[in-house]
Amino acid sequence: MFDRPLRTEEVPLARDADTGAASGGYAAWLNTGWEGFHQQPATADQLEQMLQAHEIDARVLTGVYDDSLPADLVDPLLPVATYASFAKTLNIGAGLVPAHLVTLVTVRPTHRRRGILRRLMTGDLARAKAAGFPVAALTASEATIYGRFGFGRVTEQQTLHLDVRGEVGFHAAPVGSVVQVAPSALAGIAPRVFEAFHASRRGSVGRQEAYLRHATGRWGQEGPDPDPKLRAAVYRDDAGEIQGYVTYAFDGWDAKPLTLNVRDLVATGDPARRELFRFLSRIDLIERVSHPYAAANDPLGWALEDPARISYSGRQHGLWVRVLDVPAAFAAREYRGSGNFTLRVSDPQSLVAGSYAFEIRDGRATVTPVAGDAPADLCCGAPALGPLLLGACGVGELVSAGVLETSGAAPAATLAALLDLPGVPHAINGF
Missing domain, CATH: 3.30.1050.10 (SCP2 sterol-binding domain)
Known part of the structure; x- marks a missing residue:
């Protein structure tokens, strides 16, 4: 247990019995977590959207509370630390294994150096091991924190920038076809395409509900609000089967160079990925296509007649894995x-x-x-x-x-x- 007066509690995914709105405890927990990542407090609709997604993910939320704080200055429902976990799968090459995912870990600056994170993390990992998870995983905002808990860096990511001024030449002839669709059309497509990618790519980790809501435009890049700027397209192979999709948005006329930002690009194989980039390179009034989450050894440069069209920025660590068994x-x-x-x-x-x-x-x-x-x-x-x-x-x-x-x-x-x-x-x- 924490030294008094700190206490730890599981925060239920609950609604107020009278209004049906997200409970005060859930709202306080979420807003504390968001504050840790410098986000604004959630509106009532955003709270409902987040609660729905967390229910679908079956997240387990934990809060740490300091009962010594003055109640006239601080809402007693506000935790001083947040921690969440949920279960997905991790592709380790020969197949998928259950993975215990850790997320939204925050500690208020007033309560640092009190062992809160260590106790939360060590207790949670021990429970995950006892529950039979062979691995735990997280994506860390700070690279130096989690090595001491046994996590090791396993993936890197970077932003790929493709210069699309003039004709972009590809070595391979076009195959299949790309169809522009409304983002809402991806509701029945995105999960299936991702699962095919997930089953084939070592290092891939299962997706939470938020990704489907982002892909369909129900959620924007900054949070659980609709995204009217979002556009989408799907790739169909020669047999007419959908093998990939991309969502993207224009960065605005003030951006220099004029940039199309890829929000999500998922392909079941190299031809689908290549053809989606070919499609993006042909969109009018665009000078650059920027794609986050590109691999450290992204193969697109080998597909282009002019590999100098590609540059990279923002290379950083991605997934961290802790072996439990x-x-x-x-x-x-x-x-x-x-x-x-x-x-x-x-x-x-x-x-x-x-x-x-x-x-x-x-x-x-x-x-x-x-x-x-x-x-x-x-x-x-x-x-x-x-x-x-x-x-x-x-x-x-x-x-x-x-x-x-x-x-x-x-x-x-x-x-x-x-x-x-x-x-x-x-x-x-x-x-």
């Missing part, structure tokens, strides 16, 4: 060939500390805890497990970075041949 998580991963090795993990939170024997046969592994302190081929702390699991970088790179140590009989090159994966993991959404 080494055997379950790593048995669901893909490998190369066959071989054996032992991994030893140190973990101050004791969630995954210990040694594990890996027996790999034809690209799949059986992972078994090992008792005692026998020599291990690989040694690391809990934060290194996330990038190792997702293949965010090679074994050699992790060794060079000093976060992975090799010892024992298996040399680094042998372990790399088993563990290294092609490409990089990529997630196209946050939470």
Whole structure:
């Protein structure tokens, strides 16, 4: 428990019995969380919209309260810290695994350095492990916070800028067709297209309800209000099947260069993605197309006759993963060939500390805890497990970075041949 007078409580997703509006406790929790990210207080309609989305996501909300604050100055319903979690899936290469997602973590500046975040996080991760989740994940606004809780960076993202002045040439001939649609038409399309992408892309994390509301224009970029500027298009393959969609908005006549901002672009494969960019490049009165959430190794430059048309900005970390169950998580991963090795993990939170024997046969592994302190081929702390699991970088790179140590009989090159994966993991959404 927190040192008195702090207390922690689950905040119910509830409505007032008389008015049907979001309860005062929910409103206070949400507004405190929004304040932590410098957003304005929610209107009554925004509260209702957020409550609906959180109910669909089955979010678990937690607030920390300070009963010593003067009630004549501070509403007792206002927490001094917020924390939320919900369940989705994470693609780790060979398939999807259940993932415990952490979001909207805030602590008021008046209550820093009191161990609030540590107690919230450690308790929640322990419960997630007990509930059978092999991994937890979050998207961090500050990169230095979550490593101490065992999270490791597994994806990077950047904004891709495509210069569309003049004719943009592509090496490949056009295939399929693009159809412009009203954003509302994506209600039955966006979830299906995303699930196909999610099943095929290592590093992808399941989407919350907010993404569907954004895609259909019910919510704008800044919050749960309609977005009249939003436009949309879908890509159909030669058989007429929809294999991708894009939503976008004009940045305004004052922007220099005149820019079309991609809000969301989801494609089931490379042809769909390429053709959606071809469509965007042909929109009149536009000089640049900007696309956030581009991968660190985005392939679009190879598709263009003039790769100098592409530039990037805002490269930053994306998804962070915390392994909660080494055997379950790593048995669901893909490998190369066959071989054996032992991994030893140190973990101050004791969630995954210990040694594990890996027996790999034809690209799949059986992972078994090992008792005692026998020599291990690989040694690391809990934060290194996330990038190792997702293949965010090679074994050699992790060794060079000093976060992975090799010892024992298996040399680094042998372990790399088993563990290294092609490409990089990529997630196209946050939470």
